[in-house]
Amino acid sequence: MELPQRQDLYLDHFESIQSTLSQEPDWLKSLRSAGMECFSSHGFPSLADEAWRFTSLRELAQIPFEFAEDLDSGLDGNDLSGLQFASLNCKRLVFLNGSYRPDLSDVFGVQGLTVSNLEAAVVHSPEVVEAHLGRYADQKDNPFVSLNTALSRDGFFVNLESGTRLEDPIHIVHLMSDSATPIRTHVHNLVIVGDSCEVDLVECYLGIGNNVTFTNPVTEICVGNNSKVNHYRIQNESPNGFHVGANDVQQGRDSHYRGLVIDLGGQLVRNNLRCVLSGEGGLAGIDGLYLLRGRQHVDNYTTLEHAVPHCDSRELFKGILDDRSSGVFRGRIIVHKDAQKTDSKQTSSNLLLTDRARINTKPQLEIYADDVKCTHGATIGQLDANALFYLRSRGIPLQAAKGILIFAFASELFEGVKVQSLGQQLSRYLEEWLSASQSTEGVYRQ
């Protein structure tokens, strides 16, 4: 018998916070109400929804997750030390179970830069928050953005005044604890980049232990004219974690946004990643890597939208799938009628290490302009038998040879990482991942 979806859990939660919300500004209240309305009318998507056809939410919808921000995480600074991706030799902002922890966060103190939690920003920068919050995240086809909008309490807030160029990256850590019961968070993050700014942002979703967690973050990024943003989004949550997130970017004229989305942990992950090029001369790039084993499932649902002429977009997603893991890549490119001279390139490349690993990869081009260049390609395969033989013929044992080739396949994406400590930690993670891999026997076939 089909168990009921726990939609009531979220409706009840929304009811319960009404009194707290009454202190919020009216625009925010109506944003939340609209979100809840949207979520409750859609409910959880099913496999019958085209946008969700390869990712089953049945299990997620049935688990009675508690709102982690109401609970004591039991975490402190010790849990961060030694945790991969929690320290990057730069200043950071820390959220434990969705709650901002000023005691573990740094003060940035850079001219033209405001970094805080969003709850505080609603008070200290009300106009900025009102002008941007909820404007970019796409609720269409994605009730999880609506759910987040209705229930989010906090998140990070970054605001760069025009002309601010940061030397050091901004590091955000969202850490979920290893509690005994299933917990969830709905953080909402907002990044406002003025004109002619430069910033590197590292957004990490991490977990401790094997708890069943549900992270439902939304990050909205508005990139001003002539600004450059490098955004690294690393997810390494509990092996039993659910992660359904959205990242929406709005880009101005001559702006460059490069996102690198890396999924390492979690049992079920869905990332809705979207860039809208709304000023001429812009470049939107989203790259991604997923390293999957066991029964992990990662679904990257990407949309690059060319609203104006003379913009470029680039996408390179790579997957390494071991055991019985599965991956989904959907690359939607929308070129509006006026967006002439669009130059778009999309590549999805996957290594299946076993016969039972699966990948669904699908380009989806919607082109309404006639003078554009859009290319896409997908590869799904095993390791190159010729290259393996070449390495072995020089004395390198089979397992090591496989490791070298897999590492080379993935490391193409690390080469562009400008945050040195992050690049090193990613390489180390990959090496450890490879040395722990047990089922590479299926890799080598003719």
Add this chain to the structure above:
Amino acid sequence: MLEIKDLHARVGDQVILRGLNLKVNAGEVHSIMGPNGSGKSTLAQVLAGRDTYEVTGGTINFNGADLLDLDPEERAGEGLFMAFQYPVEIPGVSNTYFLRAALNAVRTYRGEEEVDAADFLDLVSEKTELLKIGKDLLRRPVNEGFSGGEKKRNEIFQMAMLEPKLAILDETDSGLDIDALKIVAEGVNALRSPERAIIIVTHYQRLLAYIVPDQVHVLSRGRIVKSGPPELALELEAKGYGWLDEENTESPTAAQSRG
């Protein structure tokens, strides 16, 4: 050092080697020549352990070991090296990293200590000089974007680094201009020693003007049909391979009548 007896091999349904015999002693250089499709490259690949070729009969003894029983990496560890006719491009792996991994793998196999970074670099500079390999070639991914000549020189460079007991050069000369050919030949000659054997698989006599072999063998239809001194190569160059086929088609009959 190497003794091949009655070797039979095929790819899929296609039989390529049909009873090949060859003996190579330490310190010798042998050249194997023959027309296209005679089985030259198959022999090289079978020796290196490529599993697309199925050995259906015969034995290969390499310094007392049953070569056919060893994985490709074990053969390298035992001191066998094949310079590829078509060196493989490996994007994302730098030539230096690859070489060091190979050198250390071979050393580990032999129970020797791994080379440290300083010693490795010393060895690299010594050998790059010998083969006139540019430093940029070392930093670049293995063979990726290399010219034909650079790829072949890189093969001989690897050979120089790994110092094998037996080197098999599979058409290393093809596609090389005369200058590159001389560099490759110098590199190979520098490696000649009483402890080392070299098998040069080639279609042309040209390389043999620079690396003078001790013996020349002619391979035709999967077996060695003629062996002789270096002058045999010149004869082949002058007369082509056709006359051997005629001799060859006669010989089985002769053998039968004798038997």
